[in-house]
Amino acid sequence: MKAAVWHAKKDIRVENVDEPVVEAGSVKIKVEQAGICGSDMHEYVAGPIMIPTETAHPLTKGTAPVIMGHEFAGEVVEVGEGVRHVNVGDRVTIEPMILCGECKACREGRYNLCAVIGCFGMSGVGGGFSEFTVVPENMVHKIPDHMSYELAALVEPTAVAFYAVEQSRLKVGGTAAVFGAGPIGLLTAQVCFLAGAEKVFVMELAEERRKVAEQIGAIAINPAEVNVSEEIMKQTDGGVDVSFEATGVPVVLQQAIDSTKMSGQIIIESLWESNPTIDANSVVFKDLHIAGSIGYRNVFPTVIQLIADGKLDVTKMITKKIALDDIVTEGFESLLQEKSQVKILIKP
Ligand SMILES: [Zn+2]
Ligand SMILES: [Zn+2]
Incomplete structure (x- = not known):
């Protein structure tokens, strides 16, 4: 074969x-x-x-x-x-x-x-x-x-996104920022909506991928043209509830931190080839919570059902x-x- x-x-x-x-x-x-x-x-x-x-x-x-x-x-x-x-x-x-x-x-x-x-x-x-x-x-x-x-x-890549959102503190009516519109980022944005997010921002350099983000209802931002955290601060009341890092690009983690509200959460779901540098005080002075999310566990049956029934398109x-x-x-x-x-x- x-x-x-x-x-x-x-x-x-x-x-x-x-x-x-x-x-x-x-x-x-x-x-x-x-x-x-x-x-x-x-x-x-x-x-x-x-x-x-x-x-x-x-x-x-x-x-x-x-x-x-x-x-x-x-x-x-x-x-x-x-x-x-x-x-x-x-x-x-x-x-x-x-x-x-x-x-x-x-x-x-x-x-x-x-x-x-x-x-x-x-x-x-x-x-x-x-x-x-x-x-x-x-x-x-x-x-x-x-x-x-x-x-x-x-189902498998969707399970990664599903687990990241399930682990997060995102609540019905909340706001989220997803950094990166690769498959995991786009699926994360979709699961955020499914979880009841009122507004989801997606940051992505590639125009074609920003279009897909818009098609699923997200607000797409081009970080090459716009100051991401300033824009998100403007469009939310002081930052999003949860930021999801799905790029693995070192400079992006600080953008995620700066776009998150006081006591908000940053979920890192990407893998890194080199280490990011962050301003630790920017985490301390806002009481932020940074968490990781790897793979998935015990979510396959639910994800299969959600996709099969069209609830997650x-x-x-x-x-x-x-x-x-x-x-x-x-x-x-x-x-x-x-x-x-x-x-x-x-x-x-
Ligand atoms: Zn995979
Ligand atoms: Zn084991």
Whole structure:
């Protein structure tokens, strides 16, 4: 079968690999749709970051080369011995976290904080950019009949945004500022509205992405033209309740701090390649709360239902659909070069 395999930075190849074999407790999935994630992009441009190359991942015992793809949906075509809750023919999406199940975080149910967490499609085992894949039964979530595979492939990134907003102090009628209109930023803005936000500002340099932000009802601001915090102060009564940092760009964190009201909250949901410098007094003198949010836990069933029922319309995130053969040129390179791209889906 064909699969997109990460060998090294800037070296992802579509090649023929052996079809994965079902083992006890696992299920085989015919992949219907898979999305390219920002972290896939990081591995392509600046990797290896999460992909193990020399030292094997402690749970999977695997290293590169690895079949990429962790945002995907498909149909179950075979189930292994002992699988009880999944059947052949089930339409499913995948929660791709690889967990130890034994550490303190896992025992407390806070599995997104697992001490040795891995990700399917990165941590030496994978992945969704292939015709077939095999995953443990506990990664599988069934989707309703009326939900398309395309929307089901967007459940994973939406779960990231959903969890960040769920963790925040945003309240009905509140205000939010989202820094960055990549997929996670745009989805965060949408979830803020779903959570009852009255006003959501989205800061983004790329015009095309600002347009998407406006389409979902946000007030889009171009930080190259406008002083962001001054503008937000003007349009709110002294700043937003919650700011969400979704860029990972060092200078942006201070903008988020300056745009947040007294006793407000800043949620950092981005990953950083270099450290931001902030004015600590600007946090102290406003009684601000800065918090992190990583991945998600226990939200997949709710997110599936919200998307399936149209309460969370994520169709605007899909900007391109391509074939697996074209994943490098039309997928990774396209995301690098065309700022109009948000989420690209692959049909293996
Ligand atoms: Zn992802
Ligand atoms: Zn654990």
